Amino acid sequence: MTQSDEVRDVREVDVVVVGLGPGGEATATVLAKAGLEVVAVEKHLVGGECPYYGCIPSKMMIRAADALAETRRVPALAGEASVVPSWEPVATRIRQEATDDWDDSVAVKRLEDAGATVVKGAARLEARDVVEVDGQRFRARRAVVLNPGTSPSAPPVPGLADTPYWTNRDAVKVSELPGTLAVIGGGAIGCELTQVFARFGVRVTLLEVAPRIMAAEEPEVSELVTSVFVRDGIRVAAGVEIASVSYADGRFRLDLGDETVEADKLLVAAGRRPNLADLGLENVGLDGGARGLETDDSMRVLVDGSPVEGLYAIGDVTGRGAYTHMSMYESAAVLRALLEDGDVPTTTAVPRVTFTDPEVGAVGLTERQARDQGLDVRTATVELSTSARGWIHQEGNDGLIKLVAAGDRLVGATSAGPMGGEVLSMLTLAVHAQVPLGTLRSMAYAYPTFHRTVEDALSRLG
Numbered sequence: 001m002t003q004s005d006e007v008r009d010v011r012e013v014d015v016v017v018v019g020l021g022p023g024g025e026a027t028a029t030v031l032a033k034a035g036l037e038v039v040a041v042e043k044h045l046v047g048g049e050c051p052y053y054g055c056i057p058s059k060m061m062i063r064a065a066d067a068l069a070e071t072r073r074v075p076a077l078a079g080e081a082s083v084v085p086s087w088e089p090v091a092t093r094i095r096q097e098a099t100d101d102w103d104d105s106v107a108v109k110r111l112e113d114a115g116a117t118v119v120k121g122a123a124r125l126e127a128r129d130v131v132e133v134d135g136q137r138f139r140a141r142r143a144v145v146l147n148p149g150t151s152p153s154a155p156p157v158p159g160l161a162d163t164p165y166w167t168n169r170d171a172v173k174v175s176e177l178p179g180t181l182a183v184i185g186g187g188a189i190g191c192e193l194t195q196v197f198a199r200f201g202v203r204v205t206l207l208e209v210a211p212r213i214m215a216a217e218e219p220e221v222s223e224l225v226t227s228v229f230v231r232d233g234i235r236v237a238a239g240v241e242i243a244s245v246s247y248a249d250g251r252f253r254l255d256l257g258d259e260t261v262e263a264d265k266l267l268v269a270a271g272r273r274p275n276l277a278d279l280g281l282e283n284v285g286l287d288g289g290a291r292g293l294e295t296d297d298s299m300r301v302l303v304d305g306s307p308v309e310g311l312y313a314i315g316d317v318t319g320r321g322a323y324t325h326m327s328m329y330e331s332a333a334v335l336r337a338l339l340e341d342g343d344v345p346t347t348t349a350v351p352r353v354t355f356t357d358p359e360v361g362a363v364g365l366t367e368r369q370a371r372d373q374g375l376d377v378r379t380a381t382v383e384l385s386t387s388a389r390g391w392i393h394q395e396g397n398d399g400l401i402k403l404v405a406a407g408d409r410l411v412g413a414t415s416a417g418p419m420g421g422e423v424l425s426m427l428t429l430a431v432h433a434q435v436p437l438g439t440l441r442s443m444a445y446a447y448p449t450f451h452r453t454v455e456d457a458l459s460r461l462g
């Protein structure tokens with residue numbers, strides 16, 4: 001091919017979006033609707049991890065498991081109820097309602113109807129403004145937006161890679177439940193799925209290498225969730241070392257040194273690997289083996305500390321919070337930069353919710369993080385069961401509010417309990433808008449709500 005053929009082969013467009021997770025899909029849709037010429041590239045399913053393997057199927061599983069748990073609380077509160085769990089409605093709902101049997105035709109059509117060109121294949125950067133997909137080349141006049149997301153990763157435990165272990169992608173496709181399950185990884189995903197399967201009658205052992213599960217959250221949360229799990233019959237083993245894993249005769253064996261854990265199935269939920277390895281980062285001056293992409297507030301990629309004009313990154317790979325809402329939040333920043341020419345500072349109040357029961361919402365800094373930043377920290381923790389609503393609620397009232405204050409403001413907060421993620425909203429607002437503590441204290445709190453515990457905690461902050 002001559003050089004002029006190569007130039008002719010490059011299609012010029014306004015924007016190329018690489019990877020269509022929630023933020024990438026939103027970016028491509030809005031820009032196309034605004035009249036820009038957009039090429040949207042996806043190598044698997046338009047929408048990414050969240051609708052097909054993450055948030056949505058897992059929350060459908062949790063909704064079902066919570067219904068079982070509430071029914072089991074009936075004898076303490078309202079008479080007799082018997083529960084015969086069945087996984088069939090859950091599997092059907094995930095297959096039919098959530099994922100269309102893992103088919104993205106509807107999402108592709110929606111994007112095409114918005115005016116974008118959808119290209120299926122793995123994209124690679126050849127230059128800051130040139131993207132190659134299976135031999136097709138696109139030059140982006142305005143921007144390339146990277147939204148490649150992450151894939152499940154497994155720890156380097158001897159033997160593990162040779163076993164047919166599950167990741168989240170297998171767990172959401174399960175049609176029949178195992179009798180026993182071992183879970184490696186006590187973070188949000190591991191804890192959520194552990195509780196779901198346990199509530200459907202699977203005997204679950206949850207293994208965590210760190211000294212406590214939910215190690216990214218406050219220690220009080222780890223204690224709370226551990227105690228609820230243990231009460232529910234889940235075995236929680238934190239601070240373990242997994243020497244090796246093997247699989248034979250339909251059984252997994254996990255060697256913990258002083259004991260062997262056996263299970264029919266093994267779920268590995270021990271971290272995520274950014275999909276950056278084959279993206280051609282080295283062609284834009286970045287490290288080809290990078291674990292993440294640094295960005296400025298408009299989400300422009302930083303190379304050697306300086307933003308690259310026209311190259312943006314959003315989603316889990318930016319390290320600003322591996323959540324769907326952050327992918328969307330970052331997409332909004334890119335859209336402002338491209339459509340309104342506006343720079344907007346990003347929030348430090350990153351909210352996160354682990355949808356266990358008790359549901360754990362948190363925002364901003366933990367006490368440890370605040371102290372590590374050298375802040376003069378005051379904290380207050382109040383158990384939900386001490387509130388009127390908690391006492392009335394009785395069964396299932398496990399939970400707490402923890403506030404982390406520095407000076408006259410909250411810098412972080414945790415809200416665990418029934419609807420902990422909903423109660424979190426007022427705390428997110430307080431941290432985001434830096435509402436003075438006096439203003440928070442002067443507010444009227446509806447009676448009898450769980451969020452009145454926030455008022456109690458504020459009064460104990462000193």
Ligand SMILES: Cc1cc2nc3c(=O)[nH]c(=O)nc-3n(C[C@H](O)[C@H](O)[C@H](O)COP(=O)(O)OP(=O)(O)OC[C@H]3O[C@@H](n4cnc5c(N)ncnc54)[C@H](O)[C@@H]3O)c2cc1C
Pocket residue numbers: 018019020021022023024041042043044045046047048049050053054055056058059121122123124147148149150168189275278279314315316317322323324325326327355
């Ligand atoms: C089990 C589970 C539960 C979760 N629950 C929640 C929750 O309740 N709430 C929440 O906020 N978050 C949750 N998350 C996290 C959430 O799924 C992600 O944060 C979210 O999907 C945003 O990711 P992303 O935008 O970085 O891209 P992703 O969703 O990871 O999508 C990236 C896309 O890019 C594609 N791609 C990658 N490389 C290329 C390439 N070179 N060329 C073309 N395409 C490419 C991939 O195929 C993928 O479709 C959960 C995750 C899991 C695994």
